[in-house]
Amino acid sequence: MTLKSIFSLPEWQQAILSGVLLGIAFQPWHLGWLAWIGFIPLFHIWLHGNVKDNFIFGCLFGLTQNFIAVYWIGFNSGASVGVVLLSLVAAVIYLALFWGVVGLIIGFLPNKSQWGIVLLPFLIVTMEWVRSFGPLGFPWINLALTQSEYIFLTQIGEITGPYGISFWIIAINTLIYLGIIRENMLRETMIAVLVLLIGLSIAGWGRLHSISHPHRKIKVAIVQPNVDPNSKWDEKDRIIALMDSLHQAAVDLNPDIVLFPETAVPAYLRLNSRVRKMLQARVDQTGIPLLTGTVDRKIEDGKRYYYNSAIWLSPDSDYEMYAKVHLVPFAEYDLLPFLFHPLRWLNLNIERGSFRAGKEYKVFEWDGVRFSVLICYESSLPKIVRRFIGEGAEILMIEANDGWLGNTAGPYQHFELARLRAIENRVPVLRSANTGISGVIRPDGTVQKKVPLGKQAVFIEQISIGKPGSFYSRYGDVFAAFCFVTSCVLVILSWQKK
Missing domain, CATH: 3.60.110.10 (Carbon-nitrogen hydrolase)
Incomplete structure (x- = not known):
């Protein structure tokens, strides 16, 4: 079976496959790299689906991914089995709705194959940012958590917070997806992925070794x-x-x-x-x-x-x-x-x-x-x-x-x-x-x-x-806000260019 043959599976199976891969990436099994490829089946559905189907399959992905990622909510020994299972179900459904909305927005685009690929990294960062608001905010489940062991790749967090890490995870998924569906671009897209990962690693390595070691x-x-x-x-x-x-x-x-x-x-x-x-x-x-x-x-x-x-x-x-x-x-x-x-x-x-x-x-x-x-x-x-x-x-x-x-x-x-x-x-x-x-x-x-x-x-x-603080400490979620504004601009442009 080739990677492209996965797209011949029923859409619901592709959504569940993406959910399983992402859910596993959140486990303490040193498999965070699965997040680099886990979205590919879901993105294929979204870039070829309508508004209704995108919402449904986005929710199905979210239900699967979040159930695997935060299953531990249902193991809280401080309450009865009924209460903790109800808490788990409610949390998983709530979190799944955010992915449904992302799929809905992609389905709303007039030329999904063109604008959707560009929009996805910005839109998913926007979703994570919005999901952090209010008493039900849950940034625990941000994609950055899957990469915490890759210490060179996460140093960008001092500038962008967790959202920059989510951005490059989605960017890698979109690049690999492009290489799969456009076989003449496979070499170029894989080179781009390697350049991105190596560039982040070198920058992270350099930043890691530039941090001073205070005497206090x-x-x-x-x-x-x-x-x-x-x-x-x-x-x-x-x-x-x-x-x-x-x-x-x-x-x-x-x-x-x-x-x-x-x-x-x-x-x-x-x-x-x-x-x-x-x-x-x-x-x-x-x-x-x-x-x-x-x-x-x-x-x-x-x-x-x-x-x-x-x-x-x-x-x-x-x-x-x-x-x-x-x-x-x-x-x-x-x-x-x-x-x-x-x-x-x-x-x-x-x-x-x-x-x-x-x-x-x-x-x-x-x-x-x-x-x-x-x-x-x-x-x-x-x-x-x-x-x-x-x-x-x-x-x-x-x-x-x-x-x-x-x-x-x-x-x-x-x-x-x-x-x-x-x-x-x-x-x-x-x-x-x-x-x-x-x-x-x-x-x-x-x-x-x-x-x-x-x-x-x-x-x-x-x-x-030492002296604590960083760009992110001082200026907060400016990168996430930038992604929100960019998402709005891209959606508007997609309809103007229709």
């Missing part, structure tokens, strides 16, 4: 307790004793800072003075501060609200707090509680639907070093990371609890997203995850230290601190 350094001890999140609040005394012993093990390494994961201790540390004073006593005794995740509770307007927070305990000082600014809909709060309130069935001792987002982009400071903390899902959101860098953070610390997802692709994808954020903002990223994956990522995206899933660990790493 700080040592951080990171704790991965490996605690089952489903039993943490049922075994408070045991978990508090465990975290106390891990805290001691961390300070024995003589770091400058100790980092705990999200909701590391089953206590409301701001309100529970007994447990907070226990931690504070060791901080005061050793002179080594602690940053740990915690749940906070406040009474506002006569109603009880909860905050997914981090608390900073420094020697002989009052505590400081950060509250997560972007909550996960249907996981930390109900988006439409008056219609649908599934969080009441979650396995936790608080009313999850009453979580409230924080408002302050907090920057902590210790020994002249300024740093911020991202809580779990926040590390998947480029705009939030940029905001912390803009506020002056020189290090980003991530507190996560991926234990709910078990040994699925979710925790692996979450770690790789941190690598993209490091590149985009040229900032060191430190990650403490309850059950893993914890580690340290340099500003160039290379991994300095990585602790696997399901292992209890306390480790120390020396972090080099």
Whole structure:
């Protein structure tokens, strides 16, 4: 079977084939290169289909790709089987609709074979950008995630953010597709693909080796307790004793800072003075501060609200707090509680639907070093990371609890997203995850230290601190906005030239 013979398959099979290839590219199986060819069957459908069929097959592709890519949503052990399966189905359908709309727009073009090929890279970047907006924004699934291991190819992220990576992925697909359908152009298009990949690699290699290695350094001890999140609040005394012993093990390494994961201790540390004073006593005794995740509770307007927070305990000082600014809909709060309130069935001792987002982009400071903390899902959101860098953070610390997802692709994808954020903002990223994956990522995206899933660990790493920030940090999604404008212009021109 030749590559061209794939186009003789029924259209629904071609759409599913593309979805399977792209879905696999998102798995932690080192097959990200499948994204370079995975769109080819789908593009063939779109460039020969009408508006209705393009929408249907775009949705079919999206259903397949997203079901494979984010299947782990259905493995959340923190809720009943029915709730998590409903969450998975809803998420996959929602995400699939975006691909349906892209296909619809291509089908709307009067001369798809000419204008569609040019439009596709710009339009798909536009779709990813629009998909990141609002409370249901989900940039986690951007195509850049499939390329995080190809460190030279992703350095462009410091200029374009994740969207430049998506752009060249789609460009490669369109070039190879042209070579397949126009056999007289195969040699030229493959040369163009090689030039693009080699050019990106050389530029990335050069940028990687041009990043300065600053002399300012700080040592951080990171704790991965490996605690089952489903039993943490049922075994408070045991978990508090465990975290106390891990805290001691961390300070024995003589770091400058100790980092705990999200909701590391089953206590409301701001309100529970007994447990907070226990931690504070060791901080005061050793002179080594602690940053740990915690749940906070406040009474506002006569109603009880909860905050997914981090608390900073420094020697002989009052505590400081950060509250997560972007909550996960249907996981930390109900988006439409008056219609649908599934969080009441979650396995936790608080009313999850009453979580409230924080408002302050907090920057902590210790020994002249300024740093911020991202809580779990926040590390998947480029705009939030940029905001912390803009506020002056020189290090980003991530507190996560991926234990709910078990040994699925979710925790692996979450770690790789941190690598993209490091590149985009040229900032060191430190990650403490309850059950893993914890580690340290340099500003160039290379991994300095990585602790696997399901292992209890306390480790120390020396972090080099330079001047963070990049073009992307300062100017944000200008490339994505450029792609949006270009998409609009190309669609208008296609009809004027009809």
